[in-house]
Amino acid sequence: MKKRLTVLTLCAVLNVGNAYAHGDHDEPAVISPQAAISIANKTVQQLTFKELGFAVGKLDASWKSLAAQDLSVVSIEDSFYVVSAKNSESTLYFKVAFDGQVMDVTHTNE
Structure with missing residues (x-):
């Protein structure tokens, strides 16, 4: 009985160690430049309906x-794309992270 308990304990310890040693080490997926453009376009449309916390505020209907x-x-920067959107009145610049998150929207490319 004592031998079985020792073997079971040893197996359990080895399995837990194996799980920790082989965790998910993959890098996060990087979106394509075309996907960044699509995300910026969707954000423009959202900004015509409501203010999302960016410096540009709510956009007027001309952006629709x-x-x-x-x-x-x-x-293309170290961790994000800079996407420009131009309408007849002005240009907006979107910082879209490689994971697809919109980091900032401004009127200047800084």
């Missing part, structure tokens, strides 16, 4: 008619 060609990736 933004076409796909009005958005482009301006630069």
Whole structure:
């Protein structure tokens, strides 16, 4: 009986150690530049309905008619894309993280 208990304890310890040693070490998925443009476009549409906490505030109705060609990736930084969106009145710059989160929306590319 004592031998069985020792064997079971040893097996349990080895399995737990194996689980810790082989955790998920994969890097997070990086979105494509096209996906960053799509996310910025969706954010523009959301900003025409409500203020989301960015410096630009709520956008006026002129942003609702933004076409796909009005958005482009301006630069690729260490951890995010800078996407510009242009309408007839002004340009907005979106910092879209590689995981797809919109980090900031401003009127200047800084």
